[in-house]
Amino acid sequence: MDGDTEACGRGHIPGAIAVHWRDDLQAPEARDFIRPEGFAALMDRLGVTPATRMILYGGNKNWFAAYAHWYCKYYGHELVQLLDGGRRKWELDGRPLATEAPGINPSAGYPIPGENEEIRAYRDQIAQDFVGHAG
Numbered sequence: 102m103d104g105d106t107e108a109c110g111r112g113h114i115p116g117a118i119a120v121h122w123r124d125d126l127q128a129p130e131a132r133d134f135i136r137p138e139g140f141a142a143l144m145d146r147l148g149v150t151p152a153t154r155m156i157l158y159g160g161n162k163n164w165f166a167a168y169a170h171w172y173c174k175y176y177g178h179e180l181v182q183l184l185d186g187g188r189r190k191w192e193l194d195g196r197p198l199a200t201e202a203p204g205i206n207p208s209a210g211y212p213i214p215g216e217n218e219e220i221r222a223y224r225d226q227i228a229q230d231f232v233g234h235a236g
Contacts, residue, residue: 102166110200112200113198113199113200114184114191114197114198115197116199118203120143120147122165125143126143126168126172137214138213140214141211141212141213144178144208145210149178149208149211150208151178154182155181157182157184158184158187158188159187159188160187166183166184170182171220174217174220175217176216178214
């Protein structure tokens with residue numbers, strides 16, 4: 102999970118699939134994230150089912166992996182974790198890297214998820230809740 106998915110071609114954790122934070126997770130028509138139908142389509146393309154355990158990692162201290170983790174939680178995919186230390190720690194520990202692309206069996210039918218609004222804060226909500234309450 103990164104902004105530089107070409108790094109995956111130079112070496113990745115065996116079995117990992119490259120996902121680009123902007124190209125795969127951002128709606129192209131607006132500055133917003135993909136809607137539930139887009140999330141389901143992405144999961145289908147990646148061969149992910151609701152029962153798939155995903156371990157997310159990336160470069161740049163897992164920034165984009167944390168972003169994708171939030172997406173998964175927002176859309177109800179509970180079997181998701183962040184790799185401690187991300188790609189950098191994996192490499193520093195001398196763990197194996199692969200260069201071949203993993204085989205992907207696209208799934209069909211990842212259910213269109215609901216949205217867990219309890220974990221999302223909107224700008225206007227924050228402005229209303231905290232204006233005048235600071236300090």
